Amino acid sequence: MRKITHVGIAALTAFVVSTSAMAETVTIGLRSEPSSMDPYFHNLGPNNAMLAQIFGKLIDWGPAMDKLIPRLATSWKAINDTTWEFKLRQDVKFHDGSDFTADDFIFSFNRADGYTGGNSSFRTYTKGKTVKKIDDYTIHIVTDGPYPLMPNEMTSILVMSSEAKGSGGDENFGLKAKDFNKGIATIGTGPYKFVEWKKGDRLILEKYDGYKGPLGRPWDKMVFRFIKSEPARTAALLAGDVDMIDNVPLTDIATLKSNPNVSLSQGVSNRVIYIHMDQFRDQSPFVTDKNGNPIDKNPLKDARVRKALSMMIDRDEMVDKVMEGVALKAGQLLPEGFFARSPNLKPEPYDPEGAKKLLAEAGWGDGFGLTIHGPNDRYINDAKICEAVAQMLTRNGIPTKVETMPKNIYFKRASKGGPDKTPEFSFFLVGWGSGTGEPSSPLKSLLTTYDKSKGHGASNRGRHSNLKMDALLVKALSTVDDAARAKLLAKATEIGIGEDQGIIPLHYQVNTWATRKGLKYNARADESTRGLDLVKSN
Amino acid sequence: MTAFIIRRLMQAGVVVVLMSFIVFSGVFLVGNPVDILISDEADEEDRERAIAALGLDKPFHIQYLLFLRNAAQGNLGDSFIFEEPALLLILERMPATFELALFALLLAVVVGIPLGMLAGLRPNSITSKAIMTGSILGFSLPTFWVGIMMMMLFAVILGWLPSTGRGPTTTFLGMEVSFTSWKGIRHLLMPAINLSLFKLALVIRLTRAGTREVIHQDYIKFARAKGISSSRIILVHLLKNILIPIVTVLGLEFGGLVAFSIVTETVFAWPGMGKLLIDSIGMLDRPVIVAYLMMIVFLFVVINLVVDILYSILDPRVRLQEMKA
Numbered sequence: 008m009r010k011i012t013h014v015g016i017a018a019l020t021a022f023v024v025s026t027s028a029m030a031e032t033v034t035i036g037l038r039s040e041p042s043s044m045d046p047y048f049h050n051l052g053p054n055n056a057m058l059a060q061i062f063g064k065l066i067d068w069g070p071a072m073d074k075l076i077p078r079l080a081t082s083w084k085a086i087n088d089t090t091w092e093f094k095l096r097q098d099v100k101f102h103d104g105s106d107f108t109a110d111d112f113i114f115s116f117n118r119a120d121g122y123t124g125g126n127s128s129f130r131t132y133t134k135g136k137t138v139k140k141i142d143d144y145t146i147h148i149v150t151d152g153p154y155p156l157m158p159n160e161m162t163s164i165l166v167m168s169s170e171a172k173g174s175g176g177d178e179n180f181g182l183k184a185k186d187f188n189k190g191i192a193t194i195g196t197g198p199y200k201f202v203e204w205k206k207g208d209r210l211i212l213e214k215y216d217g218y219k220g221p222l223g224r225p226w227d228k229m230v231f232r233f234i235k236s237e238p239a240r241t242a243a244l245l246a247g248d249v250d251m252i253d254n255v256p257l258t259d260i261a262t263l264k265s266n267p268n269v270s271l272s273q274g275v276s277n278r279v280i281y282i283h284m285d286q287f288r289d290q291s292p293f294v295t296d297k298n299g300n301p302i303d304k305n306p307l308k309d310a311r312v313r314k315a316l317s318m319m320i321d322r323d324e325m326v327d328k329v330m331e332g333v334a335l336k337a338g339q340l341l342p343e344g345f346f347a348r349s350p351n352l353k354p355e356p357y358d359p360e361g362a363k364k365l366l367a368e369a370g371w372g373d374g375f376g377l378t379i380h381g382p383n384d385r386y387i388n389d390a391k392i393c394e395a396v397a398q399m400l401t402r403n404g405i406p407t408k409v410e411t412m413p414k415n416i417y418f419k420r421a422s423k424g425g426p427d428k429t430p431e432f433s434f435f436l437v438g439w440g441s442g443t444g445e446p447s448s449p450l451k452s453l454l455t456t457y458d459k460s461k462g463h464g465a466s467n468r469g470r471h472s473n474l475k476m477d478a479l480l481v482k483a484l485s486t487v488d489d490a491a492r493a494k495l496l497a498k499a500t501e502i503g504i505g506e507d508q509g510i511i512p513l514h515y516q517v518n519t520w521a522t523r524k525g526l527k528y529n530a531r532a533d534e535s536t537r538g539l540d541l542v543k544s545n
Numbered sequence: 546m547t548a549f550i551i552r553r554l555m556q557a558g559v560v561v562v563l564m565s566f567i568v569f570s571g572v573f574l575v576g577n578p579v580d581i582l583i584s585d586e587a588d589e590e591d592r593e594r595a596i597a598a599l600g601l602d603k604p605f606h607i608q609y610l611l612f613l614r615n616a617a618q619g620n621l622g623d624s625f626i627f628e629e630p631a632l633l634l635i636l637e638r639m640p641a642t643f644e645l646a647l648f649a650l651l652l653a654v655v656v657g658i659p660l661g662m663l664a665g666l667r668p669n670s671i672t673s674k675a676i677m678t679g680s681i682l683g684f685s686l687p688t689f690w691v692g693i694m695m696m697m698l699f700a701v702i703l704g705w706l707p708s709t710g711r712g713p714t715t716t717f718l719g720m721e722v723s724f725t726s727w728k729g730i731r732h733l734l735m736p737a738i739n740l741s742l743f744k745l746a747l748v749i750r751l752t753r754a755g756t757r758e759v760i761h762q763d764y765i766k767f768a769r770a771k772g773i774s775s776s777r778i779i780l781v782h783l784l785k786n787i788l789i790p791i792v793t794v795l796g797l798e799f800g801g802l803v804a805f806s807i808v809t810e811t812v813f814a815w816p817g818m819g820k821l822l823i824d825s826i827g828m829l830d831r832p833v834i835v836a837y838l839m840m841i842v843f844l845f846v847v848i849n850l851v852v853d854i855l856y857s858i859l860d861p862r863v864r865l866q867e868m869k870a
Contacts, residue, residue, distance in 0.1 A: 036709075040824070042626045049626075050584040124598060124628055128587040184628045206627075207638060207816030207824070208711055232710055234814040235824070238693045239709050243814075246700035246708040384827075415829045418580035442586055452586065462588030 030227035035538055036240050036249035040233040044187035044204060046165035046195075047119040047179075050128040055163070056535030057231070060212060062165035062195030063220065065093055065112070066158050070540070072277055072444040072532040073344050075158055078220050079107065079166055079196065083158055085487050086147075091157045095144040098219050101168045102200045108143045114169035114180070123178045132160040153485040155492055159443040168194040198224045198539060207233065212538065222539055229538035244269065244521055251528060253536040255519040257331050257388055263521050270544065272520045274530025275335055275342050278440035279449070280386055282379075282396070282511040283421075284313055285433040287470035292425070293378040293433035297406055302375065307433065307469075311369040313508035317355045318362035319403040320396060326514055329388060329395045333519060337512035339446070339500050345532075346445040346489075347496035352505050354512075359403045366404075374404040380421070381436035383411040387516055393436050396513075407434075421468055430468040437468070438516065440534065446496050450480050453510060454503040471509035476502040553853070557846040564842045565616065568835050569609050577601070578625050578829040599625055612835070621839060622832030626825070631836035635818055640720040641711060642810070642817030646802040648724070648733055649741035650795065657745045658791070661752025662779065668757065676749060683746030692739045692812035699735060706735050709814040736813040740806055744798055751794060755787030762786075789859050796852035804841040 039053040046058050059067070065080040077083075080093045099107040120133035136154075139147040148157060171192035173182035186192040193201040198220065199212040210231045214224050232249060234240040237256040241263070243249045255263065255271070263269045284307040285291040291305040306312040322336040335342055336354035366372055379397050383390035390411040397407035411417075424431030441448045456472040457464035463477070464470070476499050483495035503509045520528040520536065527544035531537070579595050587595075596602050600611070615622060621632045664673040700708035712729030714721040723729030759765060760783065768778050807819035814820070818837065825833040 042828075043628070048628070049582060050587070051582075128584045128591055128595070130591055130594075131584065131586050131588070188627070188629075205816065206634075207820050208814075232814065234709050235820075236812050236814065239696060239812055239814055242693070242696045242701055243708045243710075246696075246704065248700070248708045248710070413827075415576040415581055415827065419577035422580060423577070439585060442584075448586055452588075459589040462590060465588045465592070466585055 032228040032230060033226045033251070033538060033541060034230040034232060034249045035536065035541065036232050036234045036243050036252040037536055038233075038235055038237075038240065038252075038254040040207070041210070043184045044190070044193050044201060045182070045184040046115070046167055046187075047122045047129045048124065048184050048187075050131070050163070052533075052535060056533075056537055057210065058165055058195075059197065059535070060199045060229075060537055060539055061193060061197045061201050062167055063099070063107075063197050064163075064165055065095075065161045067221075068162055068444060068531075068533065070274075070529055070531050071344055073346070075162065076221055078222075079112070080161075083161075085153075085155075085157070088153045088487075089150050091148045091150075091154070092141075093146050093148070093161075095146070096219065097144050099196050100217050100219075101170075101194050101196050102215055102217075103168065103170070103194050104217075105168060105170050107166070107196050109140045109146045110143075111169045112146060112166050113138050113140055115166045116164060118167070118180050118182070119164055121179075124184070129163065132163045153487050155484070155487045155489075156443055156445075156447065159445065163442065166196065167192070170194075196220075198222045199229065202228075209233070223542070224539060225542050226538060231538070241521075244523065247523065250526060251520060251522040251541055253518075253520050255521045257333060257519075259521075260331060260333060260519060268524050270522050270524055270527065272522065272528035272530050273333065273517055274532060276440060276516045276518050276534045277341060277345065277442075277444065277532050278386075278438050278516040278534065279337050279340055279342075280334075280389075280392065280436065280438045280513045280516060281337070281453075282513065283430075283432075283435050283437055283453075283469040284316075284471075284508075284511070285430070285469055286472070286509070287429075291433040292431070293380070295376040297374055297376050299376055305433075306369070306371050306375055309369045309371075310506070310508050311365050312371055313511065314355075315362040315365040315369070315371075316400065316405065317508060317511045318358045318365070319405065320355070320399050320511070320513065321357040322354050322514060323357065324399075325392065325395055329391050330514065330517075333517045334387075334514040335517060337514045339504055339512060340439070340449045341441060341444075341446055342515040345441075347493040347500075348446070349497035349500045349505070351497075351501060362403060374406070376406045376408075377434050378408040378410055378432075379434050379436065380417070380432040381409075381411045382414040382417040385414040385417070386436075386438045387518075389436060389438075392513065396436070422466070430470070432468075435468070436513075437466075439466070442533070444532075446500055447480065447484060450476075450496065450499055450503060451484075455480055469510065471503070471507065473502060473507050473509070476507070550850070550854075553850055557850070560846060561839070561842055565613065565835075565839060566609070568838045568842075569612060570605070572831050572834050573605055573608070576829050578831060581829050582625060616839075621836035624825075624830050624833050626828050626830045626833070631830075631832040632840070634821065634833060635837055635840060638816060638818045638821050640722060641815060642803055642806055642819060643720075644722055644724060644733070645736055645740060645806055645809070645815060645817060646799065648737035649744060649802055649806075650799055652737060652741040653744035653748045654795070657748025658752050658784075661749040662756050662783075662787075664749065665753040665756025665760065666779070668753075677753070680746040680749045683742045683749075686742070688739060688743070688808045689812050691742060692736075692809060695735050695739060696812075707732050711816055736809050736815050739813070740802065740809040744795070744802065747794065747798065748791065751791050752787060755790060756783060759783050759786050789856070792859060793852055793856060796848055796855065800841075800845045800848045803844060 041054040041057045042049050046062050063079045066075050067078045069076050079096055081096055083093045086092045116138050119129040137149045171194050173186035173192045175181045182192050190201045198215055198218040200215045202211040202213045204210045212229045214227050234243055240252045241259045244252045286308050289305055296302050326334045338354035339352040379393050381389050381393035393409050393411055397409045400407040420431045439449045452466040454471050455463040455477050457467050457470050479495050479499040483492050486492040518534050522528055527542055529540040583595050624631050624634055660676050664676045667673050696708050699706045712723045712732035714723045715725045768782055807823055810817045810819035811823050822837050
């Protein structure tokens with residue numbers, strides 16, 4: 008049986024090779040390689056972007072993450088306080104020719120929910136939910152209480168075939184990650200089929216002729232190559248070895264812009280770069296007096312001091328000089344166009360005089376010393392941002408030292424490096440991309456009072472706490488009416504950032520893709536690079 | 546000879562166990578893999594589940610003992626990232642690195658020995674001085690910089706060679722190799738030259754020094770007096786004698802080429818073990834890092850052993866001393 012399949016695959020490959028001369032192939036140089044072809048293995052950007060081309064989902068984001076578009080679902084609505092109903096498409100077939108039905112979704116949902124292995128983070132979207140099959144093309148998802156974020160969260164669950172066969176075993180329905188990596192179980196309904204993955208080298212996808220859905224299929228074959236080194240990625244594009252590269256280094260943007268054979272595509276992302284401040288210790292380890300000696304009070308606990316620090320940061324200069332114009336000033340958690348933004352929060356204008364006044368008012372007119380910590384390989388220009396912030400603060404009477412480190416060391420120390428597994432740093436740079444496309448995810452993780460049992464404040468590394476804001480968020484999370492929820496979330500943001508200065512937002516990241524002339528990349532706000540968003544520009 | 550090999554093997558065993566402790570504790574100190582692996586949006590409960598699933602909730606000594614127990618059974622652990630046996634992942638990538646390292650070594654020897662002999666035989670000619678100056682550059686220019694410059698010149702400006710990656714592969718002696726096709730060789734050329742530059746400079750200098758020393762020896766003068774042709778003197782009498790130190794050094798350096806082709810592999814996106822190691826360090830994939838380092842320790846131990854044996858074949862005096870000892 009197995010042999011026959013292999014012969015079949017060999018014949019198919021031979022056929023593909025023989026027609027590939029006519030077929031249109033595109034080659035894309037990616038910075039980051041996915042870790043698996045198993046859709047529930049790791050909830051990481053590179054995996055999700057690659058797999059969304061192979062597997063379908065009920066609902067997807069539009070490119071700007073401002074609206075939801077139907078993929079495998081035709082419609083969805085909350086039929087009562089605890090139940091969401093999804094109607095499914097009836098004309099969809101998997102890559103192996105089998106029909107897509109409610110059973111496949113339920114299989115996928117349960118596999119994601121019960122995934123055992125290195126990582127279980129898709130449970131973020133499945134926990135507390137039960138799926139019920141009503142008929143082959145109708146499902147209900149039941150929760151304990153009202154759950155407005157259901158459609159948003161369903162954009163993260165990829166749907167695989169319930170008939171996929173793997174190497175057996177008790178875990179994960181007998182499907183191991185390697186079954187997907189070899190392509191045996193990699194059966195989706197997406198516009199592209201899995202062909203081959205040579206780890207560390209390339210991944211090949213091929214157009215699925217039977218695709219039904221809203222996504223385009225601009226290429227017959229897509230080859231993804233993994234080129235981590237930044238100059239090498241740029242060189243590969245200039246040499247014509249690849250048609251597009253992602254994560255164009257800022258230092259290369261000017262050169263590429265002046266090159267007539269290259270076009271750049273840019274898109275603002277859902278990621279805000281911000282500063283956490285220690286608000287839970289009376290003596291903060293990296294807050295000192297101006298000569299670097301420890302002090303027994305923590306000025307960062309005072310909202311006026313936090314606001315003054317924010318006012319000392321010249322965001323225009325930051326965007327212009329440090330980010331070379333490729334970023335947008337931030338005053339809240341998400342850039343313009345996203346759901347539930349506050350119309351009242353603007354990026355803090357640079358106002359050193361006002362800052363000094365405010366500091367004096369708070370009893371810190373003489374200033375104090377700080378150390379800013381940050382990663383140096385996680386966000387665009389992260390180490391340079393830290394240096395610039397330190398210079399701006401130093402210029403305004405807060406002498407600031409800089410310490411940056413690789414992300415694999417940084418995040419451990421930032422989350423749990425201190426005594427009793429508390430966050431170690433006092434004043435430190437982090438970024439947050441909201442996967443749900445609205446501010447509830449960053450509000451819940453970054454600004455609500457840290458509470459392990461409720462799952463609140465998991466990344467609240469400054470331990471900001473305001474019960475009024477917590478209450479607004481909790482209320483918003485159970486308000487199904489969009490307009491009312493938007494209002495509550497905006498109000499919560501106004502308290503957390505506007506009144507409390509729980510974090511200092513700096514800017515929203517803008518991502519850059521470079522293509523050869525004649526191509527255009529339709530940039531996505533979720534920072535993902537998908538071959539199907541690369542189109543001919545004329 | 547047998548006793549010699551057995552003794553060396555026992556020493557090697559001690560080295561491997563000691564290294565396993567150093568490597569494991571070193572990796573244990575750096576970062577927390579879960580912070581890298583898990584999405585920002587996961588809550589504390591999910592984080593703890595992931596920590597437990599990876600076995601990271603156990604204290605250090607338990608983790609190390611578990612590792613030793615599995616290692617004794619030939620299992621160096623499963624990758625956190627790929628959930629496949631770490632050793633298998635490394636072995637999968639090994640042919641690419643070996644191919645690169647062997648080609649680099651070949652280049653170093655084939656180009657380096659003639660150039661070195663030339664420089665040694667006519668030390669005052671302009672060609673020799675140019676060769677020696679060139680070898681200084683080979684030593685002192687950083688690999689990644691040379692790699693990027695080569696890429697700019699040969700791929701971007703001249704367009705002769707592909708910039709990065711590995712060419713199409715075929716199966717040769719059960720391994721995936723790329724040097725069997727012209728396209729594959731074109732991909733191999735730049736990274737191999739890049740990797741070989743340092744070794745090339747080394748070979749040139751060793752050969753030159755050896756030649757300068759041997760050329761004045763009595764047996765060369767005697768051979769000359771006997772009227773043997775100078776090409777035979779150089780290719781047989783001289784070459785054979787200068788090869789001994791070169792073989793020793795290259796043997797050790799080959800281990801270095803395999804283990805530390807990391808920079809070249811990263812710059813040229815060559816899918817070998819070095820790139821796997823760098824990616825694994827970035828993602829804190831501890832089992833792969835540990836398995837890789839353990840394998841490198843093993844590799845060096847084996848190479849040293851082979852060099853010792855080869856050396857004794859090339860130089861009979863070594864064998865005699867060893868037997869007496």
